[in-house]
Amino acid sequence: xxxxxxxxxxxxxxxxxxxxxxxxxxxxxxxxxxxxxxxxxxxxxxxxxxxxxxxxxxxxxxxxxxxxxxxxxxxxxxxxxxxxxxxxxxxxxxxxxxxxxxxxxxxxxxxxxxxxxxxxxxxxxxxxxxxxxxxxxxxxxxxxxxxxxxxxxxxxxxxxxxxxxxxxxxxxxxxxxxxxxxxxxxxxxxxxxxxxxxxxxxxxxxxxxxxxxxxxxxxxxxxxxxxxxxxxxxxxxxxxxxxxxxxxxxxxxxxxxxxxxxxxxxxxxxxxxxxxxxxxx
Amino acid sequence: xxxxxxxxxxxxxxxxxxxxxxxxxxxxxxxxxxxxxxxxxxxxxxxxxxxxxxxxxxxxxxxxxxxxxxxxxxxxxxxxxxxxxxxxxxxxxxxxxxxxxxxxxxxxxxxxxxxxxxxxxxxxxxxxxxxxxxxxxxxxxxxxxxxxxxxxxxxxxxxxxxxxxxxxxxxxxxxxxxxxxxxxxxxxxxxxxxxxxxxxxxxxxxxxxxxxxxxxxxxxxxxxx
Numbered sequence: 001x002x003x004x005x006x007x008x009x010x011x012x013x014x015x016x017x018x019x020x021x022x023x024x025x026x027x028x029x030x031x032x033x034x035x036x037x038x039x040x041x042x043x044x045x046x047x048x049x050x051x052x053x054x055x056x057x058x059x060x061x062x063x064x065x066x067x068x069x070x071x072x073x074x075x076x077x078x079x080x081x082x083x084x085x086x087x088x089x090x091x092x093x094x095x096x097x098x099x100x101x102x103x104x105x106x107x108x109x110x111x112x113x114x115x116x117x118x119x120x121x122x123x124x125x126x127x128x129x130x131x132x133x134x135x136x137x138x139x140x141x142x143x144x145x146x147x148x149x150x151x152x153x154x155x156x157x158x159x160x161x162x163x164x165x166x167x168x169x170x171x172x173x174x175x176x177x178x179x180x181x182x183x184x185x186x187x188x189x190x191x192x193x194x195x196x197x198x199x200x201x202x203x204x205x206x207x208x209x210x211x212x213x214x215x216x217x218x219x220x221x222x223x224x225x226x227x228x229x230x231x232x233x234x235x236x237x238x239x240x241x242x243x244x245x246x247x248x249x250x251x252x253x254x255x256x257x258x259x260x261x262x263x264x265x266x267x268x269x270x271x272x273x274x275x276x277x278x279x280x281x
Numbered sequence: 282x283x284x285x286x287x288x289x290x291x292x293x294x295x296x297x298x299x300x301x302x303x304x305x306x307x308x309x310x311x312x313x314x315x316x317x318x319x320x321x322x323x324x325x326x327x328x329x330x331x332x333x334x335x336x337x338x339x340x341x342x343x344x345x346x347x348x349x350x351x352x353x354x355x356x357x358x359x360x361x362x363x364x365x366x367x368x369x370x371x372x373x374x375x376x377x378x379x380x381x382x383x384x385x386x387x388x389x390x391x392x393x394x395x396x397x398x399x400x401x402x403x404x405x406x407x408x409x410x411x412x413x414x415x416x417x418x419x420x421x422x423x424x425x426x427x428x429x430x431x432x433x434x435x436x437x438x439x440x441x442x443x444x445x446x447x448x449x450x451x452x453x454x455x456x457x458x459x460x461x462x463x464x465x466x467x468x469x470x471x472x473x474x475x476x477x478x479x480x481x482x483x484x485x486x487x488x489x490x491x492x493x494x495x496x497x498x499x500x501x502x503x504x505x506x
Contacts, residue, residue, distance in 0.1 A: 055493050078499055086497045093487055094494035096504065098416055098441045107498040109505040138290065138416065140444040154498060 002066055002161050002193065003028040004052065004084070009061035011044075011051055011217075019047045021217045023061070027162075027195060029210070033188045036208030037197040038228075040239035044217040045197035046089070049164050052195075053086050082111075085160035089167040091147035094154065100142075101126075101135045104153045111158075125153045129183065145176035152183070163187065165196045169203050181207055205229065205243035206259055213238055226256060288336040289415045299418035300425050302410060309406030313399055321402045328405040336412040346408060354400055362386060362393035416440055420506060434504045445487075446480070453479050 004027040011020040027035055039045050050056040051063065054070055054077045063070040065080065088094055097103035101122055108118040126132045129149050134142065142150065148168070155163065165184075169177045177200075184194060184207045198204050204211070211228045213221040215238040221228050229235070229246040242250060245263065249256040257263040294302070312324045333343060364386035369375050373390070375382035414422070423433050453476050457463065462472035 050493065053497065055496055077496075081497055081499055088490065088494055088497075090490060092445050093490040094497070096438065096441060096491075096495075098437065106500075106505070110499040110501050136417075138286070139441070141287075158499075 003064075004162070005062075005064040006052075007062040007064065009051065009058045009063065011047060011056060011058050018059075019044045019217050020051070020058075023048065023214075023217070023219055025212060025219070025222075028193060032210035033192075034184065034194045034196065034208045034210075036204045036211045037195065037214055038199060038201070038204055038211055038240060039197075039214030040199055043214045043238075045214055046166055047217075048214070049086060049166050049195075049197060052164065053084050054080050081160075082158055083160055084162040084164060085155035085158050086164040087152050087155050087166065087168070089170050091144070091151040094151045095139050095147065098138050098140070100131070100137050100139065100150055103139065103150060104157055107154060107158050121157045121159075125157050128156070128186070129153050130179075144171050145173065145179070148172065148176065148180075149183075156187075161193055163192055163194045165194065167198050167200075168196060169198060169200045177203060199240060201241055201243045202245075205245060213240070215239075225258070286411075286416060288338065288412045292336045292413045294335050294413050295415070297413075299414060299422045302414050302418070303422040303426075306406055306410040309409070310403055313402035313406060318395065318398065321398050325398075325402050325405050328402070328409050332405070332409045332412055335409075338412070343408075347404075350404060354397065354404075357400075358393045358397050361396065362389050364389060424506065430503075430506060433506045437504065437506060446484075449480060449483055450476070 004025075006023055006025040006027075009020055009023040010018060012018040037045050037048060047056065051058055054063075054072060057072060065083065070076070070080065095103050096106060104122050104125060105118050108121060113121075123132075126135055129152065131146065131149050131153065134146060134150070139147065139150070148171075152165075152168075168180050168184075172180060181203065184196075187194060196204065196208060205225065210224060211222060212219050213228060213234070220238060221231065221234055225246075229242055230250060232242055232250060235242055245257050245260065248254045248263070254263075254269065255266070257266070263269070309324060309328060312320055315321075329343070332338065333340065362385050363383070364372065365378070365381050365383045366372060366386075367381055369382050371387050372382050372384040373387060375384045377383075420433060420437060423436065457472045457476065461468070462475075463469045
């Protein structure tokens with residue numbers, strides 16, 4: 001079983017100003033394909049991600065990947081980053097070429113793969129992300145949502161076991177968010193393991209199956225949907241809110257639905273509401 | 282959004298081989314620098330005419346392209362034709378200044394004007410190339426000239442980041458203008474200083490983020506071009 005374990009990880013840029021405090025996580029447990037790290041701005045989500053891919057080194061504690069503690073020399077880091085791909089929040093900062101297909105191929109050229117393999121992988125990823133039509137487009141004329149897809153494609157070509165997405169819905173319009181949800185579902189479908197950091201509660205509720213709540217650099221709660229979202233007070237004190245589906249359950253005592261589609265497909269509920277309306281009339 | 286190279290991606294001669302366009306540009310530059318004046322004149326007319334036709338540009342839009350370079354051309358010509366001398370005879374419209382005569386030099390005026398035409402012809406040719414050749418094609422041209430990879434790499438990155446830089450510039454400038462940062466000369470100076478400082482800071486922050494992104498993509502010191 002592929003695993004990433006964090007053991008009592010501490011991190012700080014300056015002494016006495018810890019960003020991450022005693023963080024312990026087990027990522028990759030069976031049935032936890034999409035792990036969500038939820039926390040408000042400044043809670044340490046991005047710092048945690050940078051530690052996971054060896055770009056920052058923990059002040060103390062350990063990161064163990066597949067039973068091996070992380071090593072920080074170049075070769076080991078190279079291997080780690082083929083195993084764990086990361087897509088950052090700002091797309092413009094991760095796109096270096098002016099033409100879409102050149103940029104997506106960048107990491108593969110760095111790996112030194114043969115040309116036809118590179119071409120194959122790029123074409124595959126373009127199809128998967130439904131962006132074949134952008135292949136030869138210059139980057140600067142793309143929309144934010146399109147750039148996001150290019151940034152993800154540039155990492156997906158590495159075919160890493162793990163995919164880290166830092167705030168993947170930041171700056172996306174509703175359609176972009178919808179596409180992001182279906183992309184993530186499609187990726188899980190083919191066995192991709194994903195870790196997402198975000199404070200977009202409805203989005204996280206819909207796509208993740210295990211959650212960690214991060215507050216001021218500490219994990220204050222972890223578990224599955226029903227474990228983490230029902231404690232409204234904890235969420236509130238972590239500067240977060242309940243997803244609207246959970247609120248319906250918590251405040252109006254409707255059943256807890258996993259997705260909006262599930263709610264609207266509930267015939268029983270629809271019938272009850274119809275009855276209520278009739279009574280009123 | 283910037284439209285610097287929008288024309289380059291949608292012009293009538295987009296499908297010409299980039300090497301041919303490169304050669305035509307080179308020929309234009311040679312014609313601009315040869316000594317016979319009337320050839321330069323013809324070159325300017327042909328190049329401007331064809332640029333307008335090929336890139337679907339209006340005269341007004343085309344003239345706007347000269348705003349940026351006109352000050353440079355004018356300054357260099359002014360520097361050449363104006364002179365100071367003790368001899369009144371060699372100067373048109375002499376003005377007496379500190380015991381000397383200041384004005385337009387009789388010998389340098391034709392040289393300056395000739396140079397002006399020359400520069401103008403070269404610029405017009407370069408605009409023709411820039412407005413009809415998308416960046417990808419320019420890279421192909423550079424590669425077929427066997428220029429060093431490092432240089433092409435540099436050009437490629439500059440091209441990519443110039444858009445991000447200009448966008449950042451515009452955003453800050455707009456925000457400042459909105460709050461009356463350019464209301465008078467004194468404020469303008471102050472605001473431009475802040476603008477420069479903010480751009481510099483953003484460059485530093487962005488640099489750090491980009492290093493991370495490069496690491497994630499296993500960058501090894503070389504961009505494939």
